[in-house]
Amino acid sequence: MADPDIILSRNADRLDRLARGEAAQRARSRNRARTQASFARRFRRALIIASVLILAPILYGLVIGPIGTTALVLLVLFGAMAIMAGFIWDGSAPSAQKLDAATIDVLPTVTDAWLHAKRRELPAAAGPKIDAISAHLATLEDQLRNQTAPNDVTQDIDRLLKKHLPELIERYTKVPQAQRTADPSLGATLVSSLTVVERELHRASLKLAEGDRDAVIIQGRFMEERYGEGEGPLR
Structure with a gap:
């Protein structure tokens, strides 16, 4: 077995x-x-x-x-x-300054556009991680669209997307291309850090949906207790 x-x-x-x-x-x-x-x-x-x-x-x-x-x-x-x-010339790509000025409800969209513009400067190994981050940003777009009051989760997202992620990308791209090629560990470190970003965005998305998931479970239990196998009262 x-x-x-x-x-x-x-x-x-x-x-x-x-x-x-x-x-x-x-x-x-x-x-x-x-x-x-x-x-x-x-x-x-x-x-x-x-x-x-x-x-x-x-x-x-x-x-x-x-x-x-x-x-x-x-x-x-x-x-x-x-x-x-x-x-x-395509002037649509947002700058790091525009990232910093973005409100939380549009921050995932602005970050995704900024990442797309920066992608050509990153190693090919970072591509799948950028794709995964982009997918998480798409989910967060819906979750944060009507978000007004700040909380711990939105503050973490704000800090990650406005400060830590741009700093990581900008510092990597400032290293001369010849040095990046000669030292593969720089690319490996970048990919590892992007994995952390991906994981944190996933965790934040789960946390934002936690209340709704709990509500579904509670409502499901209520339905089972009230109606059982379909023999409960309809009132």
Whole structure:
């Protein structure tokens, strides 16, 4: 007969893998939506710049007169550069200052966008942890959306996302790339620290939902005691 502890351990491992896979899938969906929104925003900006560059010489010619060949060539050159800059530049990523100014109800959303922008500066090994953190942030978005009064849990989340996580990422990215490559322990330390962040966000989410979970259990017991097998009074 199989050892129950072994069976429980295997089931726990399976559930953990499923949870990680679900977290990665949710994170990929969020990243895909964010990338599409960024592309649409940059394309719209480039389109506006192109429209202005086309209309400006036309209006100038109608009101004042022809702009001349040299001015037209310069306009085309600088216009092409402006369109490329408008399409490439994406100013939507929040800064660390915006993180610090965010209220608790929008902090998970702002943090997720900031992490997404920072991801390219982090080692590939940190990717799964960033995905897991992103999934926890998505859950916390719903839980904190209507949160007004501060409590111990929200204060922990606020401190973690505004201070400790940004400091960790910023200090890692300040290390020159050559030194990061030469010392793999830096990347390993980063991944280990991100694991702690993931675990703390999960713990905070469980704590926030604790009251509702207890209420479900109490209500379930009440229903069982009152109605039993369906023979209780309906009043």
